[in-house]
Structure formats: C-alpha cells, structure tokens
Amino acid sequence: MRPDRNVALAPLARWQIGGPADIVVTPGTTGQVSHAVSVARDCDLPLFVMGDGSNMLFDSRGFRGIVLRIGPGLDALAFAGTRVTAGAGIWVPAFARQLALRGLAGLEHVVGIPGRLGGLVVMNGGSQRKGIGTHVRHVTVVTRDGESRTLAHADLGYSYRTSALQGSGAIVTDVVLELEPGDRGVIMREMIEILASRRRKFPKNLPNCGSTFLSNPAMYDKVGPPGQAIEAAGLKGVAIGGAQVSPLHANFIVNRGGATSDEVLALIALVRGTVQNRTGFAMDCEVRHLTESGEERPAHEFTDAGRFDRSLLDRIDRSDA
Ligand SMILES: Cc1cc2nc3c(=O)[nH]c(=O)nc-3n(C[C@H](O)[C@H](O)[C@H](O)COP(=O)(O)OP(=O)(O)OC[C@H]3O[C@@H](n4cnc5c(N)ncnc54)[C@H](O)[C@@H]3O)c2cc1C
Structure with missing residues (x-):
C-alpha cells in the first residue's frame, strides 16, 4: 500500500x-x-x-x-445460499449484477447507483424509497482505535438515507447481507427497466452527485419531492459560477464547468432558503461536505451555520432559468 x-x-x-x-x-x-x-x-x-x-x-x-x-482490493464476494458476504470496496452496479446472475432478489433498486458498497451501506442508499439497510445483517468495521469489530443490524440505526455509521468514524470493510430467492430473468428485467428509467430522468453529461436534497415524508405529502419544490420555486437552471441547478432534474446540482465548493455551498444555501420561505419545509442535504481541516457533515449544516461565501449570492445567474 x-x-x-x-x-x-x-x-x-x-x-x-x-x-x-x-x-x-x-x-x-x-x-x-x-x-x-x-x-x-x-x-x-x-x-x-x-x-x-x-x-x-x-x-x-x-x-x-x-x-x-475503499475500493478495488477490498472487493471479495462470497455466496452461501441467500447469504452474501461482500467487501466494502465492491462497485455497486457490478455487485447488483452478480446478485441477479445468482437469482438473488431484493436489491434490484441499487443497480444504477454509482458508488462502492461501503458508501451505500453507510448512506443507507437505494432508490424507489428503499434502502440497502433492510438487507444488511451485519458489517465488519475497523474502529478509530484500529480494532476490527462486528456490528449487527440492530446496532446500525438505519432509517431513510441515514445510519448510525455516518459520522461514527467506523470504517466498513465487509458486509453480510441476506437476500431473497428469485428468478434470474425477472430480476434482470427489473434492473434493465430501472436503468432505462434513470437514464431518462437524470442528467448524465455534466458532473453531479445525484440528489442534493433528501426527500422528507411530510414535505412529500404537501408539496412533493425536492425536485418538484425546487422547480416550483423557479430555481431550475439557476446558477452560481460553475454550479447550476440542473435544467433536467432540479434536485441535481451539476458542475457546468470549473465549479468550486464555495459556489456549490452558496447554491445549496440559496435553494434551501428559497424553498423554506415558500413552503415552510427545510430540505436537508443528502450530499456531504468535507472541509479542508477534516470536518465532514451534510452540506446544509455548513450553510446553516453561515459557513459559506455569502458574497457569491450577489452572483446569481438566472439566464438559463
Ligand atoms: C449520478 C448519481 C446518482 C445517484 N443515485 C443515487 C440513488 O439513486 N440512491 C442513493 O442512495 N444515492 C445515489 N447517489 C449518491 C451516491 O452514489 C450514494 O450515496 C453512494 O452510496 C455513495 O457511495 P460512495 O462509495 O461513492 O461513497 P462516498 O461518496 O465516497 O462517501 C459517502 C459517505 O460514506 C462514507 N464512506 C464511504 N465508504 C465508507 C466505508 N467503507 N466505511 C465508512 N464510511 C464510508 C464517507 O466517509 C462519506 O461520509 C447518486 C450519485 C450520483 C453521482
């Protein structure tokens, strides 16, 4: 190493x-x-x-x-019936395809998520309002004391797109999951449909981080998902420097060229503040920010604390809105 x-x-x-x-x-x-x-x-x-x-x-x-x-090198995969042991470094779309080939059902929804298994397990990632946590039985972590420990599902505090692993310092090295027996052809077809639908909906030509803001059930019922609320606020296409609310999907912020972290944070502050003023709902970020000194939290926690360059709010570009 x-x-x-x-x-x-x-x-x-x-x-x-x-x-x-x-x-x-x-x-x-x-x-x-x-x-x-x-x-x-x-x-x-x-x-x-x-x-x-x-x-x-x-x-x-x-x-x-x-x-x-944590990537290639920590990507071993072993099957025992419906139980799967996987290294945290495995590439999620490749992992999903391996499950399909074995006729293991339940995680079709992760097939298009461009991350590693460890990140997915920490973020409780998924799509179609599902999260991988449902299938996680236990994980092996290295603690910040350098010791290896096994944590059971009950220790992982899973809820929508969060887990107790976030911010805990624990480094996930292996994951044990329990899947359901299924039909290989059916699983494959479902995955192909999911991939086709994602290709239609999501911007793919410009760098992005997927959904910027988390959906929350109370807001969803009253004003819809974040993308809809952001669009209704007239923010689709709005930009600050190189960071732009995607003209294709308003919950994505794209880097249209040379965006800086300050520009993305200012745009997050603008979007969060505008939607909150209009709807009363404060959208929390799914994306996380790592500062130069090593603080790492959901990005809105920095903007709420005023830790972004406010002067950038004078440079809002509405020409593509
Ligand atoms: C185009 C696009 C589409 C996306 N679609 C979805 C989607 O449909 N659903 C969804 O849930 N997400 C989606 N995402 C977001 C992202 O892919 C997921 O959150 C993914 O699970 C993050 O994995 P990662 O390996 O890239 O983690 P990173 O982004 O590298 O890290 C994310 C967090 O996990 C921690 N982490 C990563 N690996 C480990 C580890 N081994 N041990 C401990 N902590 C770790 C990091 O410290 C950080 O806090 C999308 C992103 C993009 C770019």
Missing part, C-alpha cells in the same frame, strides 16, 4: 470538485486499513474514508490529512 502525496481530489469525486489531499492511500487488505488508522492517529492527522466520492463535496482548498479510498 503506497501512499500518494498531494493528490487532487477533483478526479476522485463525481462532482469533479476538490483541491489536493496531503495523502491518499488505497488499502488492499483489512490489515492495511488498520495500519492507515494507526498512522493517522500516531501522526495526529485527520483521516477521511471514501468510496467512490459519489456523494461528496470536497473543499476546493483540498484536505490536510489522509484520505483512505
């Missing part, structure tokens, strides 16, 4: 935003994960763990610490 120094984060993130990280390591074994944790602790350096960066807004100033990328 060779550490790389001064690595640009933008190419590692789906938004293609992010300055240099001091160190990036890609472990190939759980032992190497523990080793990286001890090095960070001994050197008193912040440690950030990522999968594919598909839900991350990295700081354009970079990150003064160690980034641990």
Whole structure:
C-alpha cells in the first residue's frame, strides 16, 4: 500500500470538485486499513474514508490529512445460499449484477447507483424509497482505535438515507447481507427497466452527485419531492459560477464547468432558503461536505451555520432559468 502525496481530489469525486489531499492511500487488505488508522492517529492527522466520492463535496482548498479510498482490493464476494458476504470496496452496479446472475432478489433498486458498497451501506442508499439497510445483517468495521469489530443490524440505526455509521468514524470493510430467492430473468428485467428509467430522468453529461436534497415524508405529502419544490420555486437552471441547478432534474446540482465548493455551498444555501420561505419545509442535504481541516457533515449544516461565501449570492445567474 503506497501512499500518494498531494493528490487532487477533483478526479476522485463525481462532482469533479476538490483541491489536493496531503495523502491518499488505497488499502488492499483489512490489515492495511488498520495500519492507515494507526498512522493517522500516531501522526495526529485527520483521516477521511471514501468510496467512490459519489456523494461528496470536497473543499476546493483540498484536505490536510489522509484520505483512505475503499475500493478495488477490498472487493471479495462470497455466496452461501441467500447469504452474501461482500467487501466494502465492491462497485455497486457490478455487485447488483452478480446478485441477479445468482437469482438473488431484493436489491434490484441499487443497480444504477454509482458508488462502492461501503458508501451505500453507510448512506443507507437505494432508490424507489428503499434502502440497502433492510438487507444488511451485519458489517465488519475497523474502529478509530484500529480494532476490527462486528456490528449487527440492530446496532446500525438505519432509517431513510441515514445510519448510525455516518459520522461514527467506523470504517466498513465487509458486509453480510441476506437476500431473497428469485428468478434470474425477472430480476434482470427489473434492473434493465430501472436503468432505462434513470437514464431518462437524470442528467448524465455534466458532473453531479445525484440528489442534493433528501426527500422528507411530510414535505412529500404537501408539496412533493425536492425536485418538484425546487422547480416550483423557479430555481431550475439557476446558477452560481460553475454550479447550476440542473435544467433536467432540479434536485441535481451539476458542475457546468470549473465549479468550486464555495459556489456549490452558496447554491445549496440559496435553494434551501428559497424553498423554506415558500413552503415552510427545510430540505436537508443528502450530499456531504468535507472541509479542508477534516470536518465532514451534510452540506446544509455548513450553510446553516453561515459557513459559506455569502458574497457569491450577489452572483446569481438566472439566464438559463
Ligand atoms: C449520478 C448519481 C446518482 C445517484 N443515485 C443515487 C440513488 O439513486 N440512491 C442513493 O442512495 N444515492 C445515489 N447517489 C449518491 C451516491 O452514489 C450514494 O450515496 C453512494 O452510496 C455513495 O457511495 P460512495 O462509495 O461513492 O461513497 P462516498 O461518496 O465516497 O462517501 C459517502 C459517505 O460514506 C462514507 N464512506 C464511504 N465508504 C465508507 C466505508 N467503507 N466505511 C465508512 N464510511 C464510508 C464517507 O466517509 C462519506 O461520509 C447518486 C450519485 C450520483 C453521482
């Protein structure tokens, strides 16, 4: 495991935003994960763990610490009937296809999600209002003390797009899931339909992080999902610098070229504030922000605390709205 120094984060993130990280390591074994944790602790350096960066807004100033990328190398897969043990680094669409080939049903909805299994399990990701957590039996994590521990489903605090793993510091290395027996052809057909529908709905030509804001049931009942509320507020196509509310799907913020993390945060503040003023509902972010010094939380927690460049709100561009 060779550490790389001064690595640009933008190419590692789906938004293609992010300055240099001091160190990036890609472990190939759980032992190497523990080793990286001890090095960070001994050197008193912040440690950030990522999968594919598909839900991350990295700081354009970079990150003064160690980034641990959980990806290929930690992607083993083993089947025992309907029980599946998978490494946290496995690519989610490839994992979904493996399940289909084995006739294992229940996770068809994750087939189009561009992340690693560890990230999906931490985010309780999914689509069609489902989350992977339902199928997680237990996970193996490396704690910030460098120790390996097994956490059962009941310890994981799953609810819509959240889990107790978020912000806990625990690094997921392996996941055990329980699936249902199904028909391979039926599962495949459902996955193909899901992929086709995603291709129709989601912007694909410009870098983005998927849905920016979380849907919340009370808001959904009164004013609809975030995309609808943002569009109704006249914000579709609105931009600040390189960050733009997608003209195709208003809950996506796209990088139309050279967007900075400050521009995305300012746009998030504008959208959240405008929708709240109109509807009374404050939309929380699904996307997470990592600051230069290593704080990592949902992006709206930074904008609510005024931790964004307010002067950018003078540069709102409505020409494509
Ligand atoms: C085009 C597009 C479409 C998307 N569609 C969906 C969708 O339909 N449904 C959905 O739920 N999401 C969707 N997303 C968001 C994103 O893909 C998911 O949240 C995904 O699960 C994140 O996985 P990742 O490996 O990229 O994690 P990252 O973005 O790298 O990290 C996300 C969080 O997980 C933590 N993390 C990652 N790996 C680990 C690990 N091994 N151990 C501990 N913590 C870890 C990180 O620290 C961070 O807090 C979409 C994103 C894009 C770009």
